[in-house]
Amino acid sequence: MEQRVRHFQEELDALQARLLEMGGLAEERVRVAIQGLVQREPALIERVMRGDEPLNELHIEVDSRCFTLLALYQPMATDLRAIVAAVKINTDLERVGDLAVNIAEAARRYVTHAPVKKLIDIPQMGDIAQTMLRDALDSFVRRDTRLAQQVLNEDDRLDGLKTQVFRELLTYMLHDPTTVEPALDLILISRQLERIGDHATNIAEDVIFMVSALDVRHHPPAPISE
Amino acid sequence: MEQRVRHFQEELDALQARLLEMGGLAEERVRVAIQGLVQREPALIERVMRGDEPLNELHIEVDSRCFTLLALYQPMATDLRAIVAAVKINTDLERVGDLAVNIAEAARRYVTHAPVKKLIDIPQMGDIAQTMLRDALDSFVRRDTRLAQQVLNEDDRLDGLKTQVFRELLTYMLHDPTTVEPALDLILISRQLERIGDHATNIAEDVIFMVSALDVRHHPPAPISE
Numbered sequence: 016m017e018q019r020v021r022h023f024q025e026e027l028d029a030l031q032a033r034l035l036e037m038g039g040l041a042e043e044r045v046r047v048a049i050q051g052l053v054q055r056e057p058a059l060i061e062r063v064m065r066g067d068e069p070l071n072e073l074h075i076e077v078d079s080r081c082f083t084l085l086a087l088y089q090p091m092a093t094d095l096r097a098i099v100a101a102v103k104i105n106t107d108l109e110r111v112g113d114l115a116v117n118i119a120e121a122a123r124r125y126v127t128h129a130p131v132k133k134l135i136d137i138p139q140m141g142d143i144a145q146t147m148l149r150d151a152l153d154s155f156v157r158r159d160t161r162l163a164q165q166v167l168n169e170d171d172r173l174d175g176l177k178t179q180v181f182r183e184l185l186t187y188m189l190h191d192p193t194t195v196e197p198a199l200d201l202i203l204i205s206r207q208l209e210r211i212g213d214h215a216t217n218i219a220e221d222v223i224f225m226v227s228a229l230d231v232r233h234h235p236p237a238p239i240s241e
Numbered sequence: 242m243e244q245r246v247r248h249f250q251e252e253l254d255a256l257q258a259r260l261l262e263m264g265g266l267a268e269e270r271v272r273v274a275i276q277g278l279v280q281r282e283p284a285l286i287e288r289v290m291r292g293d294e295p296l297n298e299l300h301i302e303v304d305s306r307c308f309t310l311l312a313l314y315q316p317m318a319t320d321l322r323a324i325v326a327a328v329k330i331n332t333d334l335e336r337v338g339d340l341a342v343n344i345a346e347a348a349r350r351y352v353t354h355a356p357v358k359k360l361i362d363i364p365q366m367g368d369i370a371q372t373m374l375r376d377a378l379d380s381f382v383r384r385d386t387r388l389a390q391q392v393l394n395e396d397d398r399l400d401g402l403k404t405q406v407f408r409e410l411l412t413y414m415l416h417d418p419t420t421v422e423p424a425l426d427l428i429l430i431s432r433q434l435e436r437i438g439d440h441a442t443n444i445a446e447d448v449i450f451m452v453s454a455l456d457v458r459h460h461p462p463a464p465i466s467e
Contacts, residue, residue, distance in 0.1 A: 082322070085311065085321055085325070086317055086318075086321055089315040091312055095312055096308070102328060103329070106329060106443075185421070188421045189418050189421055189422075190418075192418065196415075199411070199414075206432075217332075
């Protein structure tokens with residue numbers, strides 16, 4: 016039985032390592048897409064457009080690992096919650112990869128036009144989204160609800176920037192019709208970045224749910240006194 | 242043991258009934274949001290903005306039912322796959338509710354401007370997205386991969402309409418700056434509808450994965466003959 020517990024823990028560690036690897040890949044893809052946009056570098060943009068395969072393969076592998084863990088070890092309580100959280104996180108990370116492709120598609124169109132403006136807020140949104148993603152995964156591996164809460168707070172900052180980007184670009188579009196097409200692509204890119212922040216938020220919420228359910232179990236509420 | 246199997250089946254049926262109920266609510270919210278947009282009816286739009294609570298409550302209930310089923314019955318094979326699929330579908334349906342709110346927010350801004358054009362493609366996109374959602378859930382409950390495949394095909398039609406809507410509205414924006422703001426909101430609404438189609442697609446893919454893994458188990462590949 017002791018050995019069975021050890022095996023389970025090893026498998027769970029391997030699963031978490033794969034999720035971190037996926038997170039690293041997803042983050043990298045967002046970084047390169049934004050870099051390609053800012054530097055107007057088609058080679059970087061193309062790399063993101065074509066490079067979704069490793070993330071998709073990990074997505075399938077992680078799903079399969081989760082099933083195996085559930086079927087072979089029939090985990091309970093926290094372990095069960097951790098694996099169900101992993102199933103959800105896996106889905107979130109795969110979608111972040113898709114969103115990086117969407118950003119690259121819009122960037123590819125954008126660089127065929129004259130630049131609308133110097134890009135400051137969008138790269139900042141990219142940095143925030145990447146940090147949120149990294150922190151959300153760290154909070155999962157470390158069962159760190161404070162870090163998870165920090166991710167939720169960052170999401171407000173991302174939403175604020177998105178609104179600011181929208182207002183500014185709208186002004187350009189209203190005053191100069193030649194900016195309409197490229198400004199639209201920047202607006203779409205800022206919304207993809209917001210969605211990446213939403214996926215990080217989902218992960219952080221799963222972590223809080225997973226850990227606080229544990230806390231409730233370990234510290235049952237005191238009996239009501241009269 | 243027989244009784245245990247029957248109890249499990251009853252619980253699984255109850256879980257599926259809740260998912261269908263969620264699907265019905267999500268579909269209704271999309272329908273009302275688009276109706277509010279087309280009829281320019283603030284009361285309908287407000288109803289969608291404020292009415293996310295029942296769907297959120299079902300989301301928590303379904304998650305909790307999935308955990309209970311996994312923990313109490315430790316299901317294997319198809320049953321395990323069905324419950325993991327339910328966890329994912331639950332997430333998709335909750336997000337559709339959020340997207341209906343996003344549509345309502347854009348609609349609320351849209352109706353403060355003069356109409357850009359008679360809305361034809363967007364209501365059609367709404368109809369397709371709702372049908373995809375309904376069919377995806379039906380395919381889950383009936384384990385019907387053909388219906389699931391049909392959902393995947395419909396997604397191409399939705400994407401085609403989204404591109405058409407984008408091109409048409411871009412033309413308006415380029416020729417008449419007064420249309421920039423409202424046309425932007427219509428573009429955003431068409432993207433939310435596309436995302437609803439993506440969630441239906443996710444559900445359909447989960448169904449195909451769930452059922453085909455079952456088929457592989459029931460019909461192992463014939464041994465390789467020399």
